[in-house]
Every structure is written in structure tokens, then in C-alpha cells.
Amino acid sequence: MRTLSSHSFLRRRVPTLLVAVTCGITAPIRLAAQFQEVETPTLRLIYTSPGQSYLVPQVVSTFDKALRFHEQLFDYVPHGRMNMLMHDLWHYGNAGARPLPENHVTIGIAPYGHDYESAPAPERMGSSMNHELAHIFTTDKPTAADRRFRSLFLGKVTPNAEVPLTIAYGYLTVPRWYSPRWYLEGIATYLETWMNGGLGRAIGPYDEMVFRTLVRDSVQIYDVVGLESEGTTIDFQVGSNSYLYGTRFVSYLALRYGNDKMLAWFNRTEGSKRYFASDFKRIFGRSLEDEWSRWIEWEKQWQRDNLALIRTHPTTAARPLTNRVLGSVSRAWYDSANASILVAVRHPGQEAHIASIEIATGKFTRILDIPGASGLSVTSLAFDPASRELFYTTNNADWRNLLALDLKTGHTRMLIHDSRIGDLAFNRADRSLWGVRHDNGFSTLVRMPYPYKEWNQVNTLPYGRDLFNLDISPDGSALIGSMSEVSGDQKLVRMKTSALLSGDATPEILFDFSDWAPSNFVYSSDGRFIYGSSYYSGVSNIYRYDVERARMQPLSNAETGFFKPLPLTADSLVVFAYSRQGFVPSMIANAVPDSVSAIRFLGNEIAEQRKEVQGWVPPSGTNVDRNALTAATEKYSTVRNFRLNSMYPVVEGYQDVDGNFGVSGGMRLNFADRVGATSLDVTGSYSPGQELSENERLHLHGVFRHWNWTVSGALNRADFYDLFGPTRVSRKGYSLSAQYQKSLLFDGPTSLYYTIRAAGYGGLATVPEFQDVAASDDKLATIYGDLSYKSLRKSLGAIDDELGSTWATAFRGNYAGEKFRPRLTAEGSKGFLLPLDHSSVWLRGAAGTFMGGSRNDPFARSYFGGFGNNWVDYRGIKQFRNTESFPGLEINEVSGATYGKAQVEWMSPPLRFRKVGIPSAYLRWASVTAFASGLTTDFDNGDARRSYVNAGAQADLRLITISQFESTFSVGFATAAGKHIPPSSAIMISFKLM
């Protein structure tokens, strides 16, 4: 699996994907019309563009092989066809899987990333299938008890924050889905490696380096709780740690106890325990924590032995340029004008940015933030030393934009939006920029002539071959790069630029590093040498290729790993030395070391001692009838794919206008299509108690979504969270609304949406927007429209958005009693990240005015007051940020036909917990937020004008339950005062379930 791929990844990214798909980047109807669907007896493949049809046979073939392998290994045949959504939304290939509500795999077709050889793999469809189906088999396989619950709920239940009981239902139907990410990624990566013929992280040089470095530097290896609470949140490896630790621990188990015993832990057979940690104890006879500790001791010894091997020969001394650890780094360039290196960095606590580091002093200067930085390589960077223009890319994980920064003026300009081009290289001879474009699964070498407003195809590589880490000789005559093949083999190649431009892209192999990839090779300024790195000895060392003599020589014997060399002088070069917290720019001598010894790999040891893994190869001989697939392909049909996912009992609360409270019971039905663009949720419940009047005992609520459209209806709407209060959404009467939402801009973290909604209400007792505010009429028709902009960013390891801005303007017209009451509101916010990591300040402002009708009519006014949190909640934890909130006052205590509001907020850096809890429930962080607000209502009416101020703080404690649910316990206090009201205080206590 790739560095970011996983079910957990999918949890985070699929919503983004579906938002992109659902809300539509441009026209949803056109988008929907593009979707294609093809079915085989075991697979339902949906893909987002007919252009991807050429990959269908490969997907079907590799899926079938992986399916047959896993069926045999786990002795299980999944129920029904597996769903797969294939798309081209990401810059690098990736995939994810989930067993809910049906078995589903999402796969991005772009070529894989190759950073640091952190996830070696052969042909990507096969690799992805091998990995993702492991997720499906380890999470979906049921026991008889699981099957009974699936029958009871008419399917597997997806946890839904609106109905928290679904946590329990989901656990009963798919218990192994409720496991930490490392558990799921560990086995998937382990199996994938052997299914790929040994190419994978289980024999990964990057993985060996990570643990070798931890041992060398005597840094604590995360325990099983610390990994999840801290290792996957603040470490610069973030999500990658799940793969690193998971794969390592699973490999250790296989080596120590054998594959049968290890696999038994992942196989949900009869008699196995639902919870993964409980099942560990059943199988291995000791607790997971105990065995994890034993693994750490074993790992330390393994790495000490490898360090001894490296130290067989003198190791290379590296002089750090700065005492600052940079986290992840891009390729670096030398800026002779300032005698500094230019590099993009990304580390926890601060947004990714381009920086310069002076060679002589190590002075670090932040130059420019990079929105949408990617994991290990941050951005693609190229430099024109003559004009001192720096080229870089944003939205690096998605469709990359190409921009330029003029270092002389600091001015940036967009060159090509959605260029999808990375691996930039600059040709000094003709000022052209070169790069590799990823589109529709192909890698295309492109050239961008000055002024870089368009790209021209130079050569499109056949599917399965990729070119990356480009550089161009100083005289512009040759282009070098790393070229990977279907087999996963990678070679250092050279091509003449003149030949390329005349259509001859035949590569010349400069050096074959055999099983180990060449990385980031670059020319020296005189063009006589090429410098790069390779794990040739198992450790990433720097190598020098003599162009004239065609000879490759080592330049280092590193203990951890050296990467991305930048030749400076004939005597020395800058390298990036791996350290536990990221990469350190360092100087090493341009000299050949005495000798370099190879290290040992855990994966090799497994292959030797547990030979059965050598036979873990997907079956061959799948014959794909391409014509039959073509004939079976049809347009995706929402109707055909619309079905009931699950049905389960619910409990809700309802409060009538007199404050009488009822508890109701009922059922909820969830329908959806297979790409999640269309859904229907229907909830019906009944309050049997006598507290409520008879016509308020039946509660109905339904929401239908279809791409950009949402239609909802309700009768005496009730809600689970109204059982707790104090905020209540239950309302007497009936309502029907239709809404259309569309994006005008959708570019990485920046978006601009508009929303139009029309709604009708009948039998009203309270204003739909504001609880406890009596309606002036029992019928209401509303039209609403808004325009909303958002550009929010956060640094690595952030717990909340840390900087950026938002603004929105909205119009609402309430028509009741033959009167129309229009209102106009506007709000905005701006956040700044402070020098203190993960600490930021936010400024917010809002204003609104009625535009007609009586200013005292409740349908014309806006109401304020309260924190906004419920005792038990599912919405955002910081409700005080909402315009209608005003902690210190009672809910909706004050109102105005016009208003102006301002707020300032300071977010403290979070306090992290490394080990507080057990694997199934542990604390992750705690943070404090302080705020102060000012509110003026009816500012246009001297007599009625009122002003209020408040100040308060909120403390939040994040805990993880059942391995994956992010719950938060919040406590807040605020005091408010105003000229016309006595000072008042409020305490808020809330528990957000998920």
C-alpha cells in the first residue's frame, strides 16, 4: 500500500473525494453522465470517465487474481460483488478500502510516488488490489454471530454521528473495522509485499532506516498506545507511522511465531474475539502491550546489529548546516546570489513553506507558504539562477498548480492552473522548464517554454512505466531521471534533449542499481558528474557518477541515510540526513569512502525462515475477455445502484412548545447508491408517553440527496441529541425544503460555494432557526441564498484549522402572514499561525440587518446567546465561534433586527498524551481556547440599541474510543455583561461522541 493509502485514509479522503464528486467541480449532471459501470461475477467497477476504459481489463484481471488469493488464504468468499470506484483525482496513485456499507475499494489511477523508496511496488493496479483486498478480507469476514446482526439490521451498519447507537450496531456487524490503523495496514502491507514477489515495505529500506535511526539515537519507539495517540499525529511521518509500525510488528510476529499464528489474529473465524486486542491474547497467550514491548526489545537488537555492520567501515561525518530539523523536504537548489540553498520544508506545527538556508551561517529564512503540500516531498521545486525565479507546485496531492516566485520582488504568479505537472527540472540553456505530467494514468514528459504558460508533450510513457526525479545538464543537452518499469525495477537513465524533441525518447541506462532505486540524481555545475542516492547497500548513501568515465562511486557510508545531494564545490556537497524528526541539511566531503557494508533486512529473514511466504503469489491464468468487458460496459445508473443499506432502531427526544418532553422510539432506513452521490435517509419514531399531545407523538424526518440537490421533509421533528439538551432542534409542525448547492471554485483548501434553498413550514409553534422563540405565524415560506468562501489550512499534526480566511454573505426572506421579511447577513474570519507551534489567533466579524417588515417580528430578527454545545453532541466542539452563539448569555436571550459582532480567539498549542489509556480507549490531546466577543444589536435604532461583551475559555480533551472514534470532552466558562443586563456567567460541559 502506498504511503497514504488505507481504510483510515479513506475515512478522511473519501469524504473529500465524495464532496468533490458530489458537489461537483463543474457541472454535476455532466459529471454523472461520464460515469461508466461494468460488472463481472465478482466485481462492480464504476469509473469516473470513459477515458479510463483502457484500464478496465487490468483492473478486472488483477482484482480477480487478488480475490482468489485472499479467498484461499482466509478461507472466505465475500458476499456479493465488490464495489470499486476508479478515478483520476490524485497526483499519485493511491487506494483505499472499507467494508461499509458494502465492500468497497476506491482506486486512483495515477502513477505511484517514489519518495525515498518508502513504498516500493510493481505494477500499481496489481499492488493496490493485493493490498486493498487484504483490508476487505480482514474486516469483512464474519462469524455466525456477526452474520446474525447483519441480517437483523439488513446490512452492515455505517457509524453515523447523528445516530450514535450506530457505533454499537456497526461493531456488532463489522467488529474488526473497529481496529487501529496500524493493525489493518500492517497485515495488508505484509501480504502485499509477498504477493508482489517481495517488492513492498516488508522488505523496505526506508522502514529499516526509520527504526535504525530510533535505536541509534536512543529515541523511544512508540508503544502501542503512544503510536496512535502521538505517533500518528505529531511525528513528521504522521499517518506513515501506521504503516511503519504495523508492518514491522506483523513481520516480527510472523518471524517469531510463524505465519499461521500471525494470520490467525487477522482471520475472523468462529471462536475468535470481536475486538482485535482481545483476540491477540486468545491467540498468543499474552497481552498485546506485552508482546509489543518484546518486539521493541527485539527491534533494538536487530538495529544494533545493523549499525554494527555499517560501522564495520568508517562512517561519513556530516556537518549540519543548521540546528533546525526541517521535517520533510523537497529537492534543494543553490542560490549563488545569497550563497544559500532554497528548499521547501514541512514539519509539524507550521505550514509548509519555501525557505532559504545560508550555507555559511545556517540562517534560516522563511520565504513563502505552500498550500497543499504533499507528504514526504512537500512540493516540486525548480530554480532559474539567472532570473532568480523559483518554480513550485501547490495542491501537490491532487491536481497540481504550477506557480513561479520572483525572489527579487517576492511576487508570485500562477503559471498553469491544474497543470498536473511535477518533478520539475530547469534547462538553463533555453530557459525551458521540464516536468512529468500525470493524467489518466499516464506519465508524460513535458516541456514548458518561457513564459511557461503552456506545456508541450515530449513523450508519453506506456502505462506502467514512470519517469521521475528529472534533471537537465548545465549545457541543456541531456536529461536524466529515474525510470521505473512494470516490474518495479528502477534505473538511472539519460536522454538527449535534442533527440527527445525530435521524437526519440530511447533512454540510455547510465547505471543499474539492481534491486535498489536511484534517487534524485542531479548534475554538478560543470556537468562532469551526477550525484544522487540509492539504497544499494540497504542504507541510503550518496553516489557519484563520472560522466566521462561512465563510473559510479559511493561518496558516503551513512548510519541513518543521506538523500537529495546538492553539489556545491569540488570538495563538498549538501545532503539531507535522515533523523527521527525529519531531514537535516548537512555538508559531507566529496570523497570516496573506504568501504560500505550492506545491512540485513527483516523481510529477507522471513523469506528464509518462513518459506511459505515465497509461495504467496496470486494465481495466474486469468483470462480477461476485453471485448466482453467492452460490451458489458454501460453508463452508471443511479436507479440501478440505489438500494437499502441498513435499517436499525433509534431513540429520539422531542420537546413541545410548552416544554413537555417525550422520548420516542422508531426506525431509521438508509438508502444510497454505490458512489454515494444519491442517498435517502428516513427516520420514523413515536412517543408513547402521555406528556405530548396526540398530534405531536409521531415524528418523521427524511433527507434525500442527489448530487447537488437536497430535499428534506419533517413532521414534528425529533432528534437523539434533544434527549440531552440544552440546544434542541425538535420542532412542532411539518416542513419541506429543497436546496441546491454548487461550487464556483474548488481548488485544494480554497473553495467558493453558493447555496439556494426554498422551504415551507406549517403548524409552526417556534421559529425554525431559533429554539424557544415563538413564531408569529404557524405558516412560513422561506427562501435562502448564500455565497460562501473558505480557505483554511493547518500544519502537520494540527488539531484544528490554524490559519486562513472565510467569508460568507447570505440572504434570507421569510414570508408569513402575507408579509415578506428579508434579511441580509455577512460574516468573515481571519486566522494567523503564531510562532508558537500549533497556536493561532482568529479574528471574526459578523453583521446583519432586516430589510423590510416589522423589526420586532421574530421572523425578522436574529437571536444570540449560549455556548451552543449540547451535553452530548455530535457537532463541532467550538460552537462559540458561530454567529448566533454568545456564551455568558442564555440561549437566544438577546436579539436584534440589526446586529454587529466581533470576536477574537486564541488557540493554545495542544498538550499531547503519549500513554494515557489502553488500546481501546486513550487520551490524545488537551487544549485550551480563550475568546472575547462584542455584540451590538439594533444599532440602527437608538432606543433599542444594546451592546454586550463577553470573555471566556473552553478546554477540550480528545480521547479515542474503540480505536477509531474521536470523542471530545469539553468544559467552558464565560461571563457576559451589557449596559442593560446584569453580568451573567455560564458553564458549559459537553461530550462529543464522534
Place this chain on the structure above:
Amino acid sequence: MLTQYQLELIHREIDGENTPEASAEVRELIASQPEALTLMSSLQSLDALLREVPNREPSAEARRAIYETMSMHVNASPSAAHAEGITSTVRRWAMEQWNGVSTFMGELMLTKKVLLVATTAVAVIAIIGNALVGYPPSVFDAGTIGNGDGMSGVQQAGRYKGAKKTDADVTLSSPEIQALLQNDQIIKLIKSEAFREVMRNEANRVALSDDANRMVLANDANRMLLTSEAYREVTANEAYLRIMQNEANRALFASAAFRELTANPAYREVLASEANRKVEAADASRKLEASAAYRKLEMSPAYREVMASAAFRNVMASDANRALFASEAFRTVMANPAYRSLMASEANRNVMLSPAFRELTASSAFRVLLSSEAYRNVMANAASRELMAGQAFRELTRNEALRETFLKEANRMF
């Protein structure tokens, strides 16, 4: 070549660690693969010799050097120069010993005594290696310093290798069409309004789905013509483009007489004739005019009607036409056997006769498309021409869904 598994099987057999089933597998392997037999024999000899070698300590000099090296590295290299000096000494010593042994072995390999010396040396090296490493390396970790394919001074790390994926493991459906769509010029073309209009044009759809057209596309001559350099030059020629846009030319193409003419067997015969190919030469011209086919053609009403038509005269009189006729590329195409064969084919005639083709060529969108720079760039693109000449393109034209690929590409969102 023996696989890693087979090598391991043989080694285990020598070591007596195989199960009866595994031993049977070894026997079968030896029987079927001479390479396995050779390896087995040599290992057995070596094994026998090694068993006779007593456990020996390395020489005091070697031990001292190695221990010094080890202790130095444990202490994190306080003096790089010192460290380098010692390591160099060890390396030189080792190299000298090795060179001596290898030279000696090269000369006297077959003598039993030398074999004994050599295997003893191997055993000593193994013992020293074990002392250094602390455990035997995995068979997949094995590496050598300065091996033939590698780099001097670097021990290559081993890696377990199972079955490798090859191109045979990749099954795609006409990827060349999608690869073609990576061309910036083609993207510009298909995003152009003119192209979209042509693709939406019913006549175009009918023409593309026409049996005759498919036969033309499947025709070898057509394929050869499309991939020829001369054809590329003609279609990229300014004069040609002007002609294609020319109103008179369109009228000529659309005329019934022209269609009849091109359908005339005599006309095709003339086009296919050797004399026509060499029509530049006076001799050939005379031969052509004297040929029965030409005379027959001249007598045909369609020919006469075309010759007399204003459209034809306008075409012939246009500068563009003269420029085109004068161009070397045009003459090359005319002389191209593939072109002549194509023009003479029944399928081509049917295409020219089809109302859809006529309607298409008469449409303004078609003319705009042909005159666009993007179109010219595409026609000049080698990959594009190869595609049009290939099987995939023919499949494209046969398949309703695929036929819409280009149009869909123009509207593609992801």
C-alpha cells in the same frame, strides 16, 4: 537458471536438512537440470573437504587488524584518518591474500591440494565473517564488495525476489488512444468548438460508422499512406489546407459528377496506372493519354461534366491548387503506391460516394476544423498518424461507445 528456492533446496540437501519429500524434489531437479547436477556435485566435494578442515583461528595479525577496526567503530570514529589507515591496511592485506589465492587457483584449480587450500581459506573467511556479523546472514542478504556488476567498495544489499511482474501481466484495452490524448495539440484540437461540432455532426457519425469507411480504414494501403512522411507534409501544407477550405473544392466534392467520376472504374484504373504516377514526364503523360483507361475515362459523362464544371475550373485555377500540385510532398503522395492502391479501392469509392461523406465535407464545421492550427499540428504528429493507421483506431470507429471517446474527452472532468 536455478531459482532461489531450488538453490536453497540443494543447499539443504547437502546439509541433510531436507524432508524425504524435499529430497525427492532435489533428485528430480538433478535429473532434469544439468545445472543443478553440477552445483550439487561441486557442493558435495566442497562439503566433504570442509568437513576435514579443523576449526582454525585466523592469524594473529588478521585478528588484531579486525579487532582494532571493530573497536574503532564502536567508539564512533574519533579519528577518521586513523580509521581510514587501519581499514586500508586490512583491505590491502585482504586483497593481497585474495589476489594470491585467486591467481594460484587459476593456475592449479584442478589439483586436490589446491582445492583443500582454497576451501580452507573459504572456511577461515566464513569464520571471521561470523565473528564480525554475529550471525549468519540470510541467503537473501548476501552481497559482495566490488562484484562485477556493482561498485568497488560497496557491498550490495540482497533482497528476496519472487516472481517479477512483466509486461505480460498488464492487460489493457487500446491504451494508445488514451496515450494519444496526452498530446497538448490533440487536447487543443478536441477542446475546440469546431472539433466538437464535427463530432456532433450526424453526417460524421454516419460516415464513421459506414462499412465502406471501415474498410478503408482497415486497408493496408490506407495505413501505409497515413504513416508516410509525404502524407504528413501534404496535410500540413498550407496550400492543401487552403484547398480544403476552398468553396469551389467543396462544391466539386459535393457534386454528383465528381462522385460518379471517382466511382468510375476507368478513373481508378487511370489513377492506379504507372503512367499516371510518372505523369510529370512528357513520355508518361503521352502514355497516359494514350491508354485505354484514360480514353475510356475521357468519354465518361461524369468526367466531362467535372471538367466542364465551374467548381473544377475554380479549383484548378486557384493558387493554392497550383502550389499544392507543385509541392514535392504532393507529388510524392501521388506517386505513393499506397495512395494509388487506396484511391483505386472499391471501399474508397464507396466512401466518396456516400452522402454522409459529402455532407460532412460540405459542412462549415469541417472546414473550420481543417483550417485550425491544432488540426494541422495533430496531422503532423507521428503518434497521431500511427494511431489512425492502427488496429485500435479501426476498432474505435467500429464501436459506438469508443467513437464517442474523443467527444467525451473534450468534456472530460477527470
